[in-house]
Amino acid sequence: MHRASALTPSAPFFGRHAERYRLSTPHTPRAPKIARDFLVTLIGVQHPSLIEPGTLCMSEVVTNAIRHTRSPRIAIDVSIGDERVLVRVHDNRPCPLPASRKPPHEEFEHGRGLALIEAHAARWGITFFGGLSPRSKAVWFELHETAETRGAGAIRTDLP
Template identity: 45%
Template sequence: MTPVSVPPAPAPYLPQRGERYRLVAPNTPTAPRIARDFVGALLRTTEHPGLADDARLCVSEVVSNAHCHTRSARIRVDVTVNRRQVMVYVTDDEPARLPKPGVAPHVPHTPYAPHAESGRGLVIVESLTDRWGTTTRGGRVRTAKTVWFVLVERAAVVGARS
């Protein structure tokens, strides 16, 4: 019998235990910087200061995508911190297009050219995080889209495997 590998289930919206923090910013050009500063300052005061730089870069990329590719009035950044991990959720009110790494959002299913000046944000998120994904909220009529990612301290991962 051939073994079947089942991918991990996507992280549900804000289910994790831990301390929760929220920033709601207007969808303006300053939103990525504000979100980056919020997440960086937050993580430097928790038990995960080593994750601050990666989290800052990832949240900046995801919030930039929400700013550039949606008309959502607000962008929400939720952060859940517990002793094992940090989860960051970036939510906008335009669920129509779920982002994929390396795919042009304005032309679905079209990869970016290797020398393009943009389009690498989610590739960066994918390379720096332990897991990431997207989810939508709402019933039959979706009302919001969330891009989430999880960061875990490398020492914690190594210690857990020992």
């Protein structure tokens, strides 16, 4: 079962060989594609089985930041470990909070984002920054590679 949490997982669980990357993109309709491409570049070789769920979750979280905030920049942090990937999407508006709700009718184009994240991420949540008067938030999700999925969707590097 997937659960939302207000606590952002800390980077140390990735171990000392973890890689961390950051992208800052303007508040633009191109941001979700830029963020997806960024993630694929980072995890494509090491975690090919996480590309599909990762790009789906990334697209939803960045789209929500663009659609529901006026943040001039969206910051994206990606931490990569041997079996896990953690993505944090920061904006400067702590409210409105994203809320997972019953998925709407299949014909609706909007309102399914967090349900998709709930279905594809191992965990997800929201972290607030600024103490009792939050000034910003990060919506994050975590992807886990399992023995069954390791190697699935592998990118072939032996092609001419």
